[in-house]
Amino acid sequence: MTNFHWASKMIALPYGMLLLLSALFLGTAVIYQPVLAIAAVLLIILLGVSISRPELISYFVLLTTAISINFLYNGSLFGMEILSLYKLAIVGLLVPCILVNGLRFRLSYPLWVMVVLVFITFGFSIWLPQMTSSIAIKAFIGLSLPFVFLLINWKKEVAETHIRIICLLPAVSLVAGVLLQAAHLHSLMDVEFTGAVRIQGANIPAHLAMLAFMGIAVCFIEIKRKPQNARFFYSMLALNFFILIGTGTRGPILALVLLLLYYFYDISRQYLKGRTYFLIPLICSFLLIFAAVVMQLDNIKKRSFERTTETGIDLSGRAEAWEYFLNKAEVSPWTGRGLGAVTVANDGTLYKGFVVPHNEYIRFYFDGGYIGAILLLLSLLTVFSLIYKALAPPVKPYYLFFIAGFLIYSFSDNTLSTVQFIIPFCWYLNCLYRSSQ
Numbered sequence: 001m002t003n004f005h006w007a008s009k010m011i012a013l014p015y016g017m018l019l020l021l022s023a024l025f026l027g028t029a030v031i032y033q034p035v036l037a038i039a040a041v042l043l044i045i046l047l048g049v050s051i052s053r054p055e056l057i058s059y060f061v062l063l064t065t066a067i068s069i070n071f072l073y074n075g076s077l078f079g080m081e082i083l084s085l086y087k088l089a090i091v092g093l094l095v096p097c098i099l100v101n102g103l104r105f106r107l108s109y110p111l112w113v114m115v116v117l118v119f120i121t122f123g124f125s126i127w128l129p130q131m132t133s134s135i136a137i138k139a140f141i142g143l144s145l146p147f148v149f150l151l152i153n154w155k156k157e158v159a160e161t162h163i164r165i166i167c168l169l170p171a172v173s174l175v176a177g178v179l180l181q182a183a184h185l186h187s188l189m190d191v192e193f194t195g196a197v198r199i200q201g202a203n204i205p206a207h208l209a210m211l212a213f214m215g216i217a218v219c220f221i222e223i224k225r226k227p228q229n230a231r232f233f234y235s236m237l238a239l240n241f242f243i244l245i246g247t248g249t250r251g252p253i254l255a256l257v258l259l260l261l262y263y264f265y266d267i268s269r270q271y272l273k274g275r276t277y278f279l280i281p282l283i284c285s286f287l288l289i290f291a292a293v294v295m296q297l298d299n300i301k302k303r304s305f306e307r308t309t310e311t312g313i314d315l316s317g318r319a320e321a322w323e324y325f326l327n328k329a330e331v332s333p334w335t336g337r338g339l340g341a342v343t344v345a346n347d348g349t350l351y352k353g354f355v356v357p358h359n360e361y362i363r364f365y366f367d368g369g370y371i372g373a374i375l376l377l378l379s380l381l382t383v384f385s386l387i388y389k390a391l392a393p394p395v396k397p398y399y400l401f402f403i404a405g406f407l408i409y410s411f412s413d414n415t416l417s418t419v420q421f422i423i424p425f426c427w428y429l430n431c432l433y434r435s436s437q
Contacts, residue, residue: 054096054097054099054100054101055097055155055158055161057093057094057096057097058094058097058154058158058162059161059162059165060093061090061093061094062162062165062166062169062423062424062427063165063169063172064086064090065169065211065419065420065423065424066169066170066172066173066176066201066202066203066211066420067173067176067202067203068202068203068204068207068419068420069082069083069086070082070083070086071186071203071204071207072180072185072186072202083142083419084138084141084142086419087141087142087145087419090145091145091148094148094152097152098152101152101153101154101155102152102153103151103152103153104151104153105151106386106433107150107151107383107386107387107429107430107433108147108150108151109378109379109380109382109383110147110150110376110379110380110383111144111147111148111150111151112379113372113375113376113379114140114143114144114147114376115144116372116375117140117339117367117368117372117375117376118136118137118140118339120335120336120339120368120369120371120372121136121336121338121339121340121367121368122136124334124335125332125335125336125337125338125339125341125368125369126331126332126335126337126338127337127338127341128328128337128338128341128344128345130344131337131338131340131341131344135338135340135341135343135344136338136339136340136341138340139339139340139343139367140339140340142417143339143416143417146416146419146422146423146425146426147426149423149426149427149430150383150426150429150430151430152430153434154430154431154434156434156435159430159431159434159435160431160435162427162428162431163218163222163428163431163432163435164232166214166215166218166424166427166428167215167218167219167222167232167233167236167240168215168236169211169214169215169424170201170208170211170212170215170239170240170243170244171236171239171240171243173201173202173203173208173211174188174199174201174202174243176201176202177200177201177202177203180202186202187200188200188201190204190205196248198246198247198248198249199243199246199247200247201243203420205247205248205249206247206249206413207418207420207421208243208247208420209244209247209249209251209252210252210413210415210418210420210421211243211420211421211424212240212241212243212244212247212252213244213252213255213256213405213409213421214421214424214425214428215236215237215240215243216237216240216241216244216256217256217259217402217405218428219233219234219236219237219240220237220259220263220398220402221395221398221399221402221432223237224266224394224395224398225391225392225395225436234281238284238288241288241292242288242292244256245292245293245295246295251409251412251413252405252409252413254408255405255406255408255409256405258401258404258405258408259398259401259402259404259405262397262398262401263285263398264282264285266397267281267282267285268282317350317351317354318357318358318359318412320350321350321351321354321357321358321359322357322359322362324346324349324350324354324357325342325345325357325362325363325366326362326365326366328345328366329362329365329366329369332369333365333369333370334369334370334371335368335369335371335372336364336365336366336367336368336369336371336372336373337366337367338367339367339368339372340367341366341367342356342357342363342366342367343355343356345366356414356417358412358413358414359410359411359412359413360410360411360413360414360415360416360417361373361377361410361411363414363416363417364376364416383429384403384429386433387399387429387432387433387436388400390433390436390437391432391436392436395436399432406425
């Protein structure tokens with residue numbers, strides 16, 4: 001008994017020393033580096049929760065996409081750019097989720113294409129003078145990370161909760177925006193030089209519009225897929241629609257037109273078949289659209305000013321940006337200028353907001369040439385096709401128009417390289433696939 005008592009003390013000794021050293025480190029850090037101490041404590045708590053309840057940490061990680069961290073804090077922390085640190089933290093927190101749930105590589109095609117793009121970059125691309133190896137590796141990590149969310153084998157009940165959270169993300173952004181404005185850290189509204197007032201929540205208007213686009217499209221699909229939860233999804237649909245209109249962002253609105261038209265066709269068809277209760281959502285939908293147009297008519301007029309350029313009439317400067325990046329890509333059309341090269345291509349000729357061309361087809365053509373862009377597009381279409389086959393027939397048309405909206409949206413914005421779009425997008429595709437099997 002005595003030997004056992006001493007043995008247990010010897011085993012506990014290293015853990016006691018570890019706790020003591022940790023306490024001394026945090027106590028010293030509080031005095032000299034309070035921010036570092038707070039960050040360390042929060043990280044320890046998050047790691048503890050992620051190990052004991054990984055599904056809870058997955059909810060937290062998904063909710064963080066409702067906030068554009070890099071626009072709230074435009075600097076670095078621990079020697080790293082804040083957005084890179086955020087992505088690294090996501091990976092660290094989700095490791096326990098991956099260990100508990102496992103990975104299934106059925107939807108892994110885009111991830112392998114990103115590996116091919118790195119090989120093309122270092123083997124065949126003609127680099128820009130300002131291009132470096134670190135830029136290529138950083139771009140690879142940043143662009144590949146969201147595709148990892150296609151692989152996690154979530155349990156069905158957890159996947160269903162994730163889907164509901166995606167619908168709530170625009171509302172979470174608004175609530176966070178109200179709190180940030182109350183703390184005088186970030187404005188809830190954005191006033192443009194045109195005089196247009198745009199909702200931005202805890203983001204910029206374009207990022208909040210991406211969240212709203214996802215929230216609307218997911219609600220349309222889930223109303224058809226889970227009619228027993230229609231009340232929740234209809235409520236979120238109405239709220240997200242008003243948020244999207246409030247952002248004054250035209251790209252996602254246009255991208256949703258086909259899905260919206262099919263929805264009206266579908267419920268009108270159901271009503272004509274004698275299902276009279278479909279008259280309520282039909283009338284409410286028309287009233288919702290009418291109210292949104294009336295509320296935003298002044299902003300639409302202010303934001304739809306025209307300015308003549310060498311290429312004709314342009315509303316946002318995208319035509320010049322597309323021409324600029326396409327001209328620079330002509331040096332290496334088949335293998336591109338290197339993964340991440342597009343982020344350093346703007347030499348000041350264009351407006352500083354065009355760090356990338358706001359067109360994902362041009363972006364990946366610039367980085368990977370025809371070979372890289374076509375391979376990435378084919379890999380995405382393969383994933384879309386696999387998910388389509390797993391869906392019930394009534395849901396398939398809504399899903400197809402959702403994907404069509406994504407492809408249209410990608411012509412005018414950075415859908416594959418913006419956290420507020422690509423992470424919820426990949427996360428939803430995976431959850432939809434898992435819960436539909």
